[in-house]
Amino acid sequence: MSESTWNKCLAHLQDELPSQQFNTWIRPLRIEASDGEICLYAPNRFVRDWVNDRFFGRIAELVSELSPPESRPEVRLDVGERSRVSPVFARQQQHSSTERSRDLLDEQDGRVPLQSASVDSGVVPIAANSGLGNGPGLVTGGGGKRQVEVEGGIRHQSSLMEGYTFDTFVEGKSNQLARAAASQVTENPGRAYNPLFLYGGVGLGKTHLMHAVGNALVQQNPNAKVVYLHSERFVADMVKALQLNAINEFKRYYRSVDALLIDDIQFFSGKERSQEEFFHTFNALLEGGQQMILTCDRYPKEISGLEERLKSRFGWGLTVAVEPPELETRVAILLKKAEQEQTLLPSDAAFFIAQRVRSNVRELEGVLKRVIASSRFMAKPIDIPLIKESLKDLLALQDKQVSLDNIQRTVAEYYKIKVSDLMSKRRSRSVARPRQLAMTLSKDLTNHSLPEIGEGFGGRDHTTVLHACRKIKELRESDADIREDYQNLIRLLTT
Numbered sequence: 001m002s003e004s005t006w007n008k009c010l011a012h013l014q015d016e017l018p019s020q021q022f023n024t025w026i027r028p029l030r031i032e033a034s035d036g037e038i039c040l041y042a043p044n045r046f047v048r049d050w051v052n053d054r055f056f057g058r059i060a061e062l063v064s065e066l067s068p069p070e071s072r073p074e075v076r077l078d079v080g081e082r083s084r085v086s087p088v089f090a091r092q093q094q095h096s097s098t099e100r101s102r103d104l105l106d107e108q109d110g111r112v113p114l115q116s117a118s119v120d121s122g123v124v125p126i127a128a129n130s131g132l133g134n135g136p137g138l139v140t141g142g143g144g145k146r147q148v149e150v151e152g153g154i155r156h157q158s159s160l161m162e163g164y165t166f167d168t169f170v171e172g173k174s175n176q177l178a179r180a181a182a183s184q185v186t187e188n189p190g191r192a193y194n195p196l197f198l199y200g201g202v203g204l205g206k207t208h209l210m211h212a213v214g215n216a217l218v219q220q221n222p223n224a225k226v227v228y229l230h231s232e233r234f235v236a237d238m239v240k241a242l243q244l245n246a247i248n249e250f251k252r253y254y255r256s257v258d259a260l261l262i263d264d265i266q267f268f269s270g271k272e273r274s275q276e277e278f279f280h281t282f283n284a285l286l287e288g289g290q291q292m293i294l295t296c297d298r299y300p301k302e303i304s305g306l307e308e309r310l311k312s313r314f315g316w317g318l319t320v321a322v323e324p325p326e327l328e329t330r331v332a333i334l335l336k337k338a339e340q341e342q343t344l345l346p347s348d349a350a351f352f353i354a355q356r357v358r359s360n361v362r363e364l365e366g367v368l369k370r371v372i373a374s375s376r377f378m379a380k381p382i383d384i385p386l387i388k389e390s391l392k393d394l395l396a397l398q399d400k401q402v403s404l405d406n407i408q409r410t411v412a413e414y415y416k417i418k419v420s421d422l423m424s425k426r427r428s429r430s431v432a433r434p435r436q437l438a439m440t441l442s443k444d445l446t447n448h449s450l451p452e453i454g455e456g457f458g459g460r461d462h463t464t465v466l467h468a469c470r471k472i473k474e475l476r477e478s479d480a481d482i483r484e485d486y487q488n489l490i491r492l493l494t495t
């Protein structure tokens, strides 16, 4: 079985599984193929057991289907980075007492993840100075932020946003698993999942969740040294420490924390010295049982310019995707934010906004702020006419955007078929290809989600849309006609 067969197997699984499940359980698997056998390596025992219980049967089936009949390999599932596995970092299994998060994770997969058994692949451990509050750091409470100063020539400010708590975080399908994992980290810092790695697009609540854990840890133990910082800050501090000959203080400081929260670690990309320093800090914290939470705008393996050994370590705990919120969650977020602003937002008004602003929560918040400001300025309650007035330019821009209808009409006309053919179940090439192109254009040119596009094409499943997009992407590379059709259609639709 070649890696390309495995990639096909992955593409099938991606079509079949909800993206969060695929990203959390299947993507971290590494493959090693040899004669007559393939071994899949999970980053830890927990992932291995979960995959074994839930997905292994289907994986073995796909491998068998996709391999030539004369060379159907045996499939094995194991833990580790290929053969370099030794259980140096294996941790104690701990039971969470949070029934709520347990229920959630139960709901997701019918099992309770209680353990993150980390495995080492050849780390040289560095002594950790993990004495609570006896490093150079100083934590003070109160105010909107908690401040930290560092001696040794480095003045460093780090802050936990007090408003970012679990209470103010609205839960929905898109962030349910991340929220549950974060909550378990609060229950069992350093043990439940270490590191907890949250990834996803901008403005989806990763930073909020990370602070929620930090705030909860400080609430449980006011002496806990919880340090939040952006990865660029880590880099800047390190450079400064090097300039001031204070690198030992820098090391001591970061290794003395109880929890280290680093945001947007994609900024480590290409910064080799910082990665080196962070690598050692990471190992020391992991060894000391100190919690790490990391966020990133993409799946760790996809960060270019990041050392492989770091990427692989990021997978030792739990890697969870935060997805864009679906309509109901967007409405719930708007209602919650309005409540925090002590503003009355009728639910039809919340729906109106949520249907039009789909990209991310930060944008949703920005739009709500505009509406609230108009309402206060005009001294009028919020209703749909007021929203239309205050969001005039945004809505006008959206009206200009390409609609599904428009795409379907244009594609049908271009291929001289009927719009109803695009909606139909007909699978002949003359209809199926234009339909796949129309779905791809809908994905590329509108803000509609995959399920919405599927719905707009005769009630199809989102996996069909995903498959169409992949197929067209492939064809645009290999087939000049399709490439030309796609470009012509884009031109027709956007000019």
Ligand SMILES: Nc1ncnc2c1ncn2[C@@H]1O[C@H](COP(=O)(O)OP(=O)(O)OP(=O)(O)O)[C@@H](O)[C@H]1O
Pocket (backbone or CB within 6 Å): 164, 168, 169, 170, 171, 175, 200, 201, 202, 203, 204, 205, 206, 207, 208, 209, 264, 295, 297, 333, 361, 362, 365
């Ligand atoms: N589920 C949610 N419930 C309530 N507020 C949310 C939720 N998700 C995001 N927000 C709010 O949206 C804003 C953006 O979220 P946040 O900064 O956490 O995003 P992010 O994923 O870290 O994005 P970036 O990668 O750009 O930093 C914040 O004000 C946050 O409070």
